[in-house]
Amino acid sequence: MSDQNHKIAALIVAAGRGTRAGGPLPKQWQEVAGKPVARWTLERFAPLARLVLVIHPNDRDRAQALCAGLPVLLVDGAAERAGSVLAGLEALAGDAPDIVLIHDVARPCVGATTINAVIAALASHDGAAPALPVTDALWTGADGIVTGTRDRAGLYRAQTPQGFRFDAILAAHRAHPGGAADDVQVARDAGLTVAITEGSEHNLKITGPGDFARAARILETGMDIRLGNGFDVHRFGDGDHVVLCGVRVPHGRGLQGHSDADVGMHAVTDAIYGALAEGDIGRHFPPSDMQWKGADSAIFLRHAVDLARSRGYEISNVDCTLICERPKIGPHAAAMMQVMGQIMGLAPDRVSIKATTSERLGFTGREEGIAAIATATLVKP
Numbered sequence: 001m002s003d004q005n006h007k008i009a010a011l012i013v014a015a016g017r018g019t020r021a022g023g024p025l026p027k028q029w030q031e032v033a034g035k036p037v038a039r040w041t042l043e044r045f046a047p048l049a050r051l052v053l054v055i056h057p058n059d060r061d062r063a064q065a066l067c068a069g070l071p072v073l074l075v076d077g078a079a080e081r082a083g084s085v086l087a088g089l090e091a092l093a094g095d096a097p098d099i100v101l102i103h104d105v106a107r108p109c110v111g112a113t114t115i116n117a118v119i120a121a122l123a124s125h126d127g128a129a130p131a132l133p134v135t136d137a138l139w140t141g142a143d144g145i146v147t148g149t150r151d152r153a154g155l156y157r158a159q160t161p162q163g164f165r166f167d168a169i170l171a172a173h174r175a176h177p178g179g180a181a182d183d184v185q186v187a188r189d190a191g192l193t194v195a196i197t198e199g200s201e202h203n204l205k206i207t208g209p210g211d212f213a214r215a216a217r218i219l220e221t222g223m224d225i226r227l228g229n230g231f232d233v234h235r236f237g238d239g240d241h242v243v244l245c246g247v248r249v250p251h252g253r254g255l256q257g258h259s260d261a262d263v264g265m266h267a268v269t270d271a272i273y274g275a276l277a278e279g280d281i282g283r284h285f286p287p288s289d290m291q292w293k294g295a296d297s298a299i300f301l302r303h304a305v306d307l308a309r310s311r312g313y314e315i316s317n318v319d320c321t322l323i324c325e326r327p328k329i330g331p332h333a334a335a336m337m338q339v340m341g342q343i344m345g346l347a348p349d350r351v352s353i354k355a356t357t358s359e360r361l362g363f364t365g366r367e368e369g370i371a372a373i374a375t376a377t378l379v380k381p
């Protein structure tokens, strides 16, 4: 975890029973769009904050299984939402973050734009939370009859995450007598100023049974999918082998380059940087820097993969074509796919390495060098 992530904690409250949503399990453990609601919610915050999940004590085994692969601190909650929030804050107090984002587990569709707007507003306010202005007319009613209207001007629908300077919200919760609708009310009762940031219609709270289908539609269509391409060339020089996609291949000539000249791995690395709009290897590992002389290109590929994951992207697949007359790639392709898959943490069926000649045309046809072209797909759920 980066230092920056350590300074931000996401406190996800999940100790409710979800009685209004119904179903065989509390709503946070039910599946929507192929994953439990709580898993979607945790994954939204994982790239930018350390995670605390406040749960009902009866749900500990289920929560532990659900958190597999994610570093999550599990904390027992209380009978009321405010008590669950306070339990999470107290659990963080020993190693306090600078800011805490308090979020309903039942809002799994929250987007990075909403979260980042809250974080940004905390630079100049004690607290910040997303909301949407009320746009419908407002009535009062009784027994199915409209009894009056209310002015909607200045009214907002509150959402989460509600973000605060950690010490201030901890003190506010400790001092609060109870009965608050949310953490913004707790903060305001303590005299803190809370900025309104832009909420989103997508950031719904799963409350009733019909909300699962609405959330599924948003989660299924809301994926951020990115494509990147990479192209690289290295010329032949003296030598008795080449390194291609991490595999040493005996050959009568070597490839020249500042690093180990692994043209295939460079193309794949550039494809990942390209998908992130992060330039190419040269930007991150300048050839003028002598520490990269003869470097193992796996260093570059790992950097690109880590950068993608730190931004919340998973690499869905990569496809690389090596262009050369010789050496023949076929006998080595399986080993190349295995090595590349290991470096990227990808299953073998998500890595493709293939080759073509250029029909003896051009510099590859004259065997002056090897070219490689690659595509990478990145997905952020």
Ligand SMILES: Nc1ccn([C@@H]2O[C@H](COP(=O)(O)OP(=O)(O)OP(=O)(O)O)[C@@H](O)[C@H]2O)c(=O)n1
Pocket: 013, 014, 015, 016, 017, 018, 019, 020, 021, 028, 054, 077, 078, 079, 080, 081, 082, 084, 085, 103, 104, 105, 106, 107, 205, 206, 207
């Ligand atoms: N004692 C409680 C009550 C609620 N929550 C959490 O607060 C959020 C907002 O509450 P709500 O949507 O009302 O959830 P539930 O209390 O589970 O729902 P219901 O009122 O239908 O039982 C949810 O993420 C819920 O898990 C909590 O951590 N501890």
Ligand SMILES: C[C@](O)(CO)[C@H](O)COP(=O)(O)O
Pocket: 081, 104, 157, 158, 159, 160, 181, 182, 183, 205
């Ligand atoms: C905090 C909250 O999400 C703001 O909209 C909401 O108040 C919590 O849910 P509840 O249904 O009011 O318990």
